[in-house]
Amino acid sequence: MSVTLDIRLKRANKVYHEGEALAGVVVLMSKEPVQHQGISLNMEGVVNLQLSSKSVGVFEAFYNSVKPIQLISSNIEVAKAGKVPGGKTEIPFEFPLLTKGNKVLYETYHGVFVNIQPQKAKVLPTPVDFTITPDTLQNTRERSLLPKFLIRGHLDATTCVISQPLTGEVVVENSQVPIKSIELQLVRVETCGCAEGYARDATEIQNIQIAEGDVCHSLSIPIYMVFPRLFTCPTLETTNFKVEFEVNVVIVLHDDHLITENFPLKLCRV
Known part of the structure; x- marks a missing residue:
């Protein structure tokens, strides 16, 4: 049986800040009713660190420390076990954007050796x-x-x-x-x-x-x-x-x- 699943956010602008809610709907499409054991969503925010090729072999001990730094990890159940009717079904969800412990939610960024998957400051003139x-x-x-x-x-x-x-x-x-x-x-x-x-x-x-x-x-x-x-x-x-x-x-x-x-x-x- 063919079932298609899509996650759609309510906001067209996908820029979010810490403390806001990440809300949207899970869209299920099937021609016939579908039995399921529950539907859940998982949200993660991590910082990935990567050594450049010229550093390989230099910091062997470094590799054990270069692990993803987890900033956010949330799991919610959007539907309990049951049956989805045929056609189009929309199931709403909402995640609070809250960090783990004392972590900081850095701005999403993709570099060469640092990638952040999801702070304002005073700027003083420094000529x-x-x-x-x-x-x-x-x-x-x-x-x-x-x-x-x-x-x-x-x-x-x-x-x-x-x-x-x-x-x-x-x-x-x-x-x-x-x-x-x-x-x-x-x-x-x-x-x-x-x-x-x-x-x-x-x-x-x-x-x-x-x-x-x-x-x-x-x-x-x-x-x-x-x-x-x-x-x-x-x-x-x-x-x-x-x-x-x-x-x-x-x-x-x-x-x-x-x-x-x-x-x-x-x-x-x-």
């Missing part, structure tokens, strides 16, 4: 000014071989509301060699771990060119970057995992030499 010269560059052994340049700028905030753009400006005061491009690179940093060790992986999730060619000196170039909805989430830091974000201001010289200035970001949802 930052920067100056880039050969002397300010890190991890550069032969600064004397670099051309002379002076680049200034600022970010309006490094603590950012995720629904609003990252803004600021960059100014090339002078440069001995022509500039090929100026770019903004958004990086997601996912860290998974425990007492035995941590695996940290950075992934470029967006790159925007804000200037092309040898730009005019002393000209203000606006910085404007919208945070991609599917690849960002509010900054998270827990015992077993972290999801953080950084932005790089990248200056590409005519010989494809890269000059990079890095800024950690804190993303919030208000």
